[in-house]
Amino acid sequence: MGSASPGLSVVSPGCLLLSPDVALRTGVEKPAVETVGPEKREWSPSPPATPEQGLSAFYLSYFNMYPEDGSWVAKVPAASAREEPLEEPEQCPVIDSQASGSSLDEHSLEQVQSMVVGEVLKDIETACKLLNITADPGDWSPGNVQKWLLWTEHQYRLPPAGKAFQELGGKELCAMSEEQFRQRAPLGGDVLHAHLDIWKSASTSEEGWTDGEVDSSCSGQPIHLWQFLKELLLKPHSYGRFIRWLNKEKGIFKIEDSAQVARLWGVRKNRPAMNYDKLSRSIRQYYKKGIIRKPDISQRLVYQFVHPV
């Protein structure tokens, strides 16, 4: 795992570089990115209307900002190992990267991305719980702001800058430019600002699920559960915390938050009493229909589309 792979361009320990053009397109201001490749690659397969522009900036900065000494490279596998200590290599080509390096572009990159999105959002979620603050920085009280600063400083080993932002509420904080951040906190102000950006993008992409519909494609027929699941899987930036691909090519996916996925399904079908017990029963109906099955190595909350595309 330690060896850098050509496909994934592990630039330096702790800095996994996603396609550099992302940085250009979004004008993200990260000096750490020296590599400037002209290659082009679409960031996300989903329709263009959504806030992914902000999001790509958000990943990049997340990467470059990730602290210390190679911990990041180790972090992706480690994070998945949390739940399934022995993830099959074939289900996780991300780690399989030293092989050939040729095929490892489009698809694997996509997988890495959606995986990363999930991780980032999960991190934010846990931070929210830990600090007892909302995900949306706009709602923060001055106290919340201080908590967030403290936590971020700690996470990323930044010099303390809390008192430079005293008395500031979330609204004011969000309104501040990077320049203003740097004025208040010459050391690490830029990093703090970039992090705030991450939180902002993450919480705007969240509006989608809170009460809004999952998709506006009201095309007559009632939607099937398997279609719904694919819809969610298509939008990792919104739903990556709840459900994500383990191996998109093979159609293997994992439900990370069964309660939330069930809730969303209930919203879509106007079935407020929906829960994972019932949702999973519906999935099981697909077994004999040959639409979804359990993967060869059966794991909790992991299913596989029989005909992936």
Added chain:
DNA sequence: TAACAGGAAAATT
């Protein structure tokens, strides 16, 4: 304890 497997039947379209 939560996920899993499926039978049975009601409900929804």
Added chain:
DNA sequence: AATTTTCCTGTTA
């Protein structure tokens, strides 16, 4: 009629 929901008994990790 097809599909999903609801409820259920029992098993597995």
